[in-house]
Amino acid sequence: MPINDFSEYPMSWRPRRSAFPEGPYYLALAALLERDIASGLLPPGTRLPPQRELADYLDLNFTTVTRAYDLCREKRLVYGVVGRGTFVASLPGRGEGAEGALLDFGVVQGFPGIGAKSVVAAAQAVLSRESAERLFTYNAREGHVRAREAGRLWLARTGVSVSAARVVVFPGVQSALSTALLSLFRVGETLAVDEFTYGNLISLARLARVRLVAVSGDNEGMLPSALDAVARRHQVKGLFVMPRCANPTTLTMSVARRIELAQVARARNLLVLEDDAALTPDPDAALQVHVPERTVYLAGSSRLVAPGLRATFVAVPESLSSALLSGLHHTSIKASALDAEILGELVLSGAANRVLNLKLRAAQRVNRVFNRVFGTPASETAPLFRRLPFPDTAGRGPEIERTLRARGVVALHSDRFRVGRTTSSFLRLSISNMSSEKGLGSALRSLKAIVEEL
Numbered sequence: 001m002p003i004n005d006f007s008e009y010p011m012s013w014r015p016r017r018s019a020f021p022e023g024p025y026y027l028a029l030a031a032l033l034e035r036d037i038a039s040g041l042l043p044p045g046t047r048l049p050p051q052r053e054l055a056d057y058l059d060l061n062f063t064t065v066t067r068a069y070d071l072c073r074e075k076r077l078v079y080g081v082v083g084r085g086t087f088v089a090s091l092p093g094r095g096e097g098a099e100g101a102l103l104d105f106g107v108v109q110g111f112p113g114i115g116a117k118s119v120v121a122a123a124q125a126v127l128s129r130e131s132a133e134r135l136f137t138y139n140a141r142e143g144h145v146r147a148r149e150a151g152r153l154w155l156a157r158t159g160v161s162v163s164a165a166r167v168v169v170f171p172g173v174q175s176a177l178s179t180a181l182l183s184l185f186r187v188g189e190t191l192a193v194d195e196f197t198y199g200n201l202i203s204l205a206r207l208a209r210v211r212l213v214a215v216s217g218d219n220e221g222m223l224p225s226a227l228d229a230v231a232r233r234h235q236v237k238g239l240f241v242m243p244r245c246a247n248p249t250t251l252t253m254s255v256a257r258r259i260e261l262a263q264v265a266r267a268r269n270l271l272v273l274e275d276d277a278a279l280t281p282d283p284d285a286a287l288q289v290h291v292p293e294r295t296v297y298l299a300g301s302s303r304l305v306a307p308g309l310r311a312t313f314v315a316v317p318e319s320l321s322s323a324l325l326s327g328l329h330h331t332s333i334k335a336s337a338l339d340a341e342i343l344g345e346l347v348l349s350g351a352a353n354r355v356l357n358l359k360l361r362a363a364q365r366v367n368r369v370f371n372r373v374f375g376t377p378a379s380e381t382a383p384l385f386r387r388l389p390f391p392d393t394a395g396r397g398p399e400i401e402r403t404l405r406a407r408g409v410v411a412l413h414s415d416r417f418r419v420g421r422t423t424s425s426f427l428r429l430s431i432s433n434m435s436s437e438k439g440l441g442s443a444l445r446s447l448k449a450i451v452e453e454l
Contacts, residue, residue, distance in 0.1 A: 115355030143169030150344035151313030183327030195420030214420030262290030
């Protein structure tokens, strides 16, 4: 069909043959599509012209358009929906909206796309069973037996040895934290945290009217002697700790440090809220091993497998089980049984470990990119985010973030995570959002230039 036959025909995308770069037509068409997606001309969710219509419009062979679409699908620029067509995907490394393209170092996405096929396969396996209908009821608020057994196996990766009866499935880490703050603490009671701690915990504590008090630390995190002094001085009720790859500092405690903190927690009768968010298993990782009767252990690694599944395994001691389950019922009713079963299927089939291994290798690669750009030394861990020193900006976090955003960069300033009085300051940068290492390197170099100007 000649091109001019489409003069009055509605099409969401009208590439021009005259704009094709030199080379094979399918590569030229794929390059134009990628350019128009990156520029925002084709926003996420746009339904692209059917391949045969586009082939007719451009007077190309149908297979040429198919090959171009397939190339963009491999780059995760587009996706197909059976019976509906091909759509523009959200770019992992870019923001959306009226502000246009942004370099997004904000939310830690954990390599979106890696493991997606495994999640779909697990969902299909779960829904194909005769027992699938029971997943859409309100029973088993703590999680169905199979999911809790999967949780028991998952927790064992970090040395947490509990029965399935002591595993509760929560609808995400934040749900577990909010339930714990509302159920185990009274208004005005105190929770000890690092000087820089998980930003959402700060917000949740404010909502629950739980007071946070900072404990000083070193390059391993919280100091046991400082925790003991703070607990004695402030009548601390509990302790929140991230022993491995702490957010936002990326610090990891030695086994000796974890044991010493557990000893202080037992001596001071502290409740321990422990969040493990590392990609790698470590049988010596958890404080819970040393003070199990007082620790609510959140297996944060499970959220890295498939963050869109609203389910997280939590080890709950018997003494706290009744209060936490009551809090779960009154705040969230329960975790989605379907999400919990899919996560359980991923664990029991071994797919979860395979996905995390893939993400670990991806994390190692992007950390090498970060080290090359900023001249930082290699580390033993492979965090999904990094800390970039930004001295003399403490107290100016909102201003710094607005300035960066005006320059096309989304990054989080350390003021968001600050509880103590320390004046050190930095940017927390997610390096697990970009769709390619090349794209990440380019984005980091742009950020470096902007930061050096400020």
